[in-house]
Amino acid sequence: MSNNLLTKSITEQMQEEAEMQIREKKKVVDYNTIEYPIEVIVDKYLNGINDDSNEIFIPDYQREMAWDQVRQSKFIESILLGLPIPYIYVADISGEEEEENYSETKDGRLEIIDGTQRLRTLVNFLNNELQLDNLEKLKKLEGFRFSDLNIARQRRFKRTTLRVIQLSEEADEEARRDLFERINTGSVELNEMEKRRGIIRGAFLNVIDELARSERFINLCAFTEPSIRRVEPQEFVLRFFAFLNNYQEFNKYKNITEFLDKYLETMNRTDKNTLQSMKNEFYSMLDCVERYFPTGFRQGKNKDRTTTRIKFESLAVGIALALRQQDNLQLASVDFIDSKEFREYTSSNASSSRNKVIRRIEYVRDQILG
Template structure:
């Protein structure tokens, strides 16, 4: 197909509108349930009060704000693709924002800003101690301010909003998994909740010690997805067709489509059994390098991939022979099946399928 034909074909799959809307109109849509800001995102995005106050300052001064991208669902409700933090800040300031448990969030009290230092202590209409409230005129002006919206209409290709989200957030200050989490909230919020719940599993946390930085980047949730992606892997030993991050994202998108049905790709019971067994036998040393005498160094992603792939694929065998698991895991570090396919010189794209398939065979016996 020629470039012109490809452009014409793909352009027909995405239908968009764009127009300005007053904050007052947006508030009405939110109160009526016609706009979904995905409050789960608040656990991913972390604006502080200074950042929120700067947004209010921009609105008051008429400083341009980037467009807000939404997707119209079949039921007519708008899904926010890009602009969740901006809208939730506005709703929080006005005092109508509800969190992921539908609890009303306390109204925002503003901080001093570069151009409007006198904003300090101001709130919408209920003054904090020692603070002041916006006047009626200030509230009217705020609600009349315009926000630019870009709407993907419901007749567009069903994947358009997810592709757009990934493109808009590719340069954002989000870790790969934080961006993946946002995408998962839109795809299937129940699966997002389950992944978050499993990331807090005590056996998983005790056997997978992570740095504070990794914890803050949602890496623990990425490891949960990696576990299920490994379990579901049915490819060959050849390298993956995509870079691993993109491969994991695409797998997650497919898994979200079936989650909640009998064809779910998330075997939660297997996750619990695997990490219960690993934690009981090896604890925090489960995925650390063993030098023949003791375990050393930080958490190893290669060891995680190899050990969890092998144990989960042969879970009954190792539950019956749990007392032999520690020795078997220790021998991994000298096994060519592991050593030849891990390390800094092996890309994840090549490493992952080899470790998964080798591990399933390596842990298929207790010897």
């Protein structure tokens, strides 16, 4: 706490101004609290999922399944023990479809704001795709699937109710995104890129998602399945463009998170032609890596070893900068990646100060240009 706060004296006028600001900024969000049996919640999610007409759906900004078997098992154990379960938050999206795209199958659907991991766990368990493991209290259920429970217990489980906070159709997209941010900011379960996908939506983020799914990109970086679920590829793509187009301004921001957030917010307002040019530049960079770097962005000589963020952004951005100066690059050697200098610039303890960011990116650029 700063000394200014310790010595600050709150006056009656300050109290009145604070109260006025609370009333001004307070969002009036209409909502209902509903209790649904597990069986009903799962049915509302699965019925129509293939043609995107399911009543309860997971929006694209929510992450994929991230809970491992143990985490899922612990959640199921909590339900079986009758322990309190966190609310699931959903929002009625009626009235948001453009008239030309209007479809009755879309009307009245419920977008999940928070609770996707719990819902997917329930689906996995009821579909016998989850085998309980590493339970804390119900040790005798180790190795059980849903179908292994006796019929009476199966019925009781399916009619166990979960509480759902349902925002009315009056809650606009801004209110939903704000709620998502406040639920998840500071949570150990979401990394910064996952938060961005829930908070800073836009055209550029759609491009990032598209590029992050490129098989070539995933293979060149050797991303693991867990890292893909945690949207690491998206983080790498965002870093590539942010440093490529703004690395000399890095010191204007208090940290890397603010640097990336501000860049993403700005680029979400970019026109389609610029975004297409950016995609082309990304793929050109990958072409160069595929052609001249046998192990891609991976660490060392091991083709199965994933890359680091520092090594990726140094190589990728340095290559792209070189291509901007000479689009028909012909490299005689890439031996510099085994040099003492490059290892030092991209080591795990290499800092992200402005000078060092510039040094390692421009080192790669200059080595490639010769």
